[in-house]
Amino acid sequence: MTDKKTKLEPYPIIKKNECKACERCIIGCKQNALEMSKDLNDIGYYYAKYKGKNCNGCGDCYYTCPEPLAIEVHIPKKKKNRKDNYGSEDNG
Amino acid sequence: MKILKKADSIYDIFDRKGDNSPYVTHYCAGCGHGILHKLIGEVMDELKIQERSVMISPVGCAVFGYYYFNCGNVQTAHGRAPAVGTAISRAEDNAVVMSYQGDGDLASIGLNETIQTANRGEKIAVFFVNNTVYGMTGGQMAPTTLIGEVTVTTQNGRDPDYTGYPMHMCELLDNLKAPVLIERVSLANPKKIRKVKIAIKKALKIQKEGKGYSFIEVLSPCPTNLRTNVEETEKFLNEQMEKEFPVKRFRDRSKEVEKVKREKSDFSTENLDKIFNIDRTKVVEPTIDPSYEELNVKIAGFGGQGVLSAGLTLAQAACAEKRQVSWYPAYGPEQRGGTANCSVVIAGDTIGSPVVESSDILIAFNKPAYEKFSQNVNENGIIFYDSRIGEIDVLNNIKTISVPVHKIAIELGVPKAINTVMLGVLMEYGKKINKEISKESFHQGIKETFRSKPKLIDKNIEILEAGSNWARENLKL
Numbered sequence: 001m002t003d004k005k006t007k008l009e010p011y012p013i014i015k016k017n018e019c020k021a022c023e024r025c026i027i028g029c030k031q032n033a034l035e036m037s038k039d040l041n042d043i044g045y046y047y048a049k050y051k052g053k054n055c056n057g058c059g060d061c062y063y064t065c066p067e068p069l070a071i072e073v074h075i076p077k078k079k080k081n082r083k084d085n086y087g088s089e090d091n092g
Numbered sequence: 093m094k095i096l097k098k099a100d101s102i103y104d105i106f107d108r109k110g111d112n113s114p115y116v117t118h119y120c121a122g123c124g125h126g127i128l129h130k131l132i133g134e135v136m137d138e139l140k141i142q143e144r145s146v147m148i149s150p151v152g153c154a155v156f157g158y159y160y161f162n163c164g165n166v167q168t169a170h171g172r173a174p175a176v177g178t179a180i181s182r183a184e185d186n187a188v189v190m191s192y193q194g195d196g197d198l199a200s201i202g203l204n205e206t207i208q209t210a211n212r213g214e215k216i217a218v219f220f221v222n223n224t225v226y227g228m229t230g231g232q233m234a235p236t237t238l239i240g241e242v243t244v245t246t247q248n249g250r251d252p253d254y255t256g257y258p259m260h261m262c263e264l265l266d267n268l269k270a271p272v273l274i275e276r277v278s279l280a281n282p283k284k285i286r287k288v289k290i291a292i293k294k295a296l297k298i299q300k301e302g303k304g305y306s307f308i309e310v311l312s313p314c315p316t317n318l319r320t321n322v323e324e325t326e327k328f329l330n331e332q333m334e335k336e337f338p339v340k341r342f343r344d345r346s347k348e349v350e351k352v353k354r355e356k357s358d359f360s361t362e363n364l365d366k367i368f369n370i371d372r373t374k375v376v377e378p379t380i381d382p383s384y385e386e387l388n389v390k391i392a393g394f395g396g397q398g399v400l401s402a403g404l405t406l407a408q409a410a411c412a413e414k415r416q417v418s419w420y421p422a423y424g425p426e427q428r429g430g431t432a433n434c435s436v437v438i439a440g441d442t443i444g445s446p447v448v449e450s451s452d453i454l455i456a457f458n459k460p461a462y463e464k465f466s467q468n469v470n471e472n473g474i475i476f477y478d479s480r481i482g483e484i485d486v487l488n489n490i491k492t493i494s495v496p497v498h499k500i501a502i503e504l505g506v507p508k509a510i511n512t513v514m515l516g517v518l519m520e521y522g523k524k525i526n527k528e529i530s531k532e533s534f535h536q537g538i539k540e541t542f543r544s545k546p547k548l549i550d551k552n553i554e555i556l557e558a559g560s561n562w563a564r565e566n567l568k569l
Contacts, residue, residue, distance in 0.1 A: 015115065017115070017116075018113075018115045018116050020121035020122075021121055022121035022122030022123075022315070022322060023122070023321075024122060024322055026322075027322055027323060027326070028281060028282045042112065042113075043113045043116065045121070058282075059096045059282075060283075061282075062096045062097070063096075063127070063130075063131075063282050063285045063289075064127065064281065064285055065126070065127070065130075066117070066119060066121070066123050066124065066125070066126035066127050067116055067117060067126050068098050068099075068102050068117065068126055068129055068130040068133065068160065069098050069102075069104075069106070069115045069116070070115075070116075071097075072096060072097040072098075073095070073096040073097075074093055074094075074095050074096075075094045075096070076093055076094075077093065077094060
C-alpha cells in the first residue's frame with residue numbers, strides 16, 4: 001500500500017564500530033542531526049549517532065568523515081532542485 | 093534512492109588494522125588523509141579510470157596507501173615518487189599515474205624531483221597533502237610549518253631567521269611553464285571538501301586525457317600533532333593556514349593543451365636485446381670445473397690508458413673459454429688522468445666476490461698503480477709493468493716483468509694500444525701457468541670490446557700478436 005502522504009526522508013547510516021569520535025560530522029552537520037554516543041564502540045571510541053530526524057540528505061557528514069567506510073547517506077529520489085553532492089558528475 | 097557511500101575504487105576491507113577492526117583506516121581520528129582517499133576514490137569511479145590507475149604512496153602517514161586504493165599501487169622511497177611516477181607514466185602510456193605525497197616527502201627530501209618532474213610536464217597527478225608538520229614521525233617542523241607555529245622541533249614557534257619560511261609549493265611550481273593544472277584546496281569543512289573533489293576531478297581528467305602535469309595541494313588537518321580539537325583544527329586551517337597558503341586555482345591550461353605525445357614503449361625481448369647488443373645465438377654458458385683454481389687479476393693505471401677495457405677484453409676472452417668471470421671496475425671522477433683499476437676474476441665455479449683483495453697477476457701501467465697494488469700480490473704471483481715506470485722496489489721476491497709496451501705499440505703505429513700489448517703478454521703467460529686462454533678467445537674478446545669501433549679490431553689483433561711474440565722471446569720464468 002502506497003500512501004501518498006508518506007514522505008520519504010533522507011537518513012545517514014553511521015557504522016558504530018568504524019567511528020573514531022573525531023566529531024567532524026557532528027560540527028559539520030548544519031541540521032544538528034548528529035550527536036556523540038554515551039557508550040563506547042567495539043574499538044574503544046565514543047561514536048557519532050543520528051538523532052533520528054532532520055537529516056536533509058546534504059551529504060556533508062559523509063564527505064567530512066575521515067573514515068571512508070563509516071558513513072552512508074541514503075537520499076530518496078526527488079525532483080531536480082536538490083543541491084546535494086554537487087561535487088560530482090557535471091562539475092568536473 | 094541515491095546512496096552516498098564508499099567508491100568502488102576504495103577497498104571494502106582495510107587489512108592494515110586487521111583483527112577486530114578491518115573497516116577502519118590506520119589514520120588518527122580527524123585526519124585529512126581518509127577524506128582525501130575517499131574523494132580520489134570517488135573521482136576514479138566517476139571518470140571510470142580505476143583499471144588504468146596507479147597510485148604511488150610516499151613515506152609518511154600515507155605510506156600504506158595501497159591498503160585503501162583498489163588500483164595499481166607502488167610505494168616508493170622517501171621523496172622519490174616523482175621519479176617512479178615518471179617511469180611508470182612513460183613505460184605505460186595509458187596509465188593514470190597519481191603521486192600522493194606529504195609535505196615532508198614532497199617539499200623537503202623530494203623537492204628537487206618534484207620541481208624537475210613538474211618542469212618536464214610529466215603525465216602525473218600529484219596530491220600534495222600539506223598539514224604543516226611531519227605527521228608520522230611525531231610532529232616535527234616541516235618545510236610548510238607556519239611562522240610561529242609550535243612543533244616538537246620548534247618549541248618556541250618557527251623562527252624564520254633560524255629555519256626559514258614556509259615553502260609555498262603551488263607558487264613555486266607556478267613559475268614553471270609545463271604544468272597544466274596547479275591548485276590549492278582545503279579540507280577544512282564539508283563545503284571546501286566538495287571543492288577539493290572538483291579539483292581532483294580536474295586533475296584526474298587531465299590524466300585521463302593524457303595532457304600532462306597536474307598538482308593539487310591539499311591543506312589537511314592533523315589534529316593529533318597540532319594538539320587541537322575539531323573546532324580548533326578547522327579554525328587553524330581556515331584562519332592560519334589559508335592566510336599563509338591561499339586557497340585558489342593558480343592555473344588551468346587543460347582546455348588549451350593537447351595530449352602529450354610519447355613514443356611507444358617497446359619492452360619486447362627482441363627490442364631489449366637490440367638495445368643492449370645481445371646476440372642470443374652466441375650466448376656461452378659457463379661450465380663448472382672445480383679443478384680450475386680461481387685466478388685474480390688486477391689491472392691498474394691512469395684513466396685513459398685502457399685499463400678498464402683491457403680488463404673487459406680479458407673477461408670476454410675468459411667468457412669465450414666458458415669460465416665463470418667477473419669484471420669489476422673502480423675509477424675516479426676524472427675522464428683522463430685519474431686513477432683507474434679493475435679486477436677480473438676467472439674461476440671454475442661460481443664467484444663469491446668480484447673484489448680482488450690480493451691478486452695473482454698485477455698489471456701496472458704507472459708507478460702509483462705499481463706502488464699501491466704491488467703490496468697485495470700473492471706469493472706466487474707476478475707483476476707485469478710498463479717499462480717506462482723505470483726503477484722499482486721488488487717486494488717479497490715476487491716476480492716482476494718489465495714490458496716495453498710503449499715501444500711495441502709505437503712500432504705498430506698505435507702508441508695508445510699499450511693495454512693490448514699487455515694482453516698479448518698475458519696470453520703467453522697463461523700458457524706457462526696452465527691457465528691458457530686461446531688466441532681465438534682473445535680475438536673474440538677484442539671483437540666484443542671494440543664492437544662499436546670495428547676498424548680497430550684487426551689492428552688490435554695484430555698488436556696482441558706482437559705482445560705475445562715479445563713474451564715468447566723474452567718471458568723467462
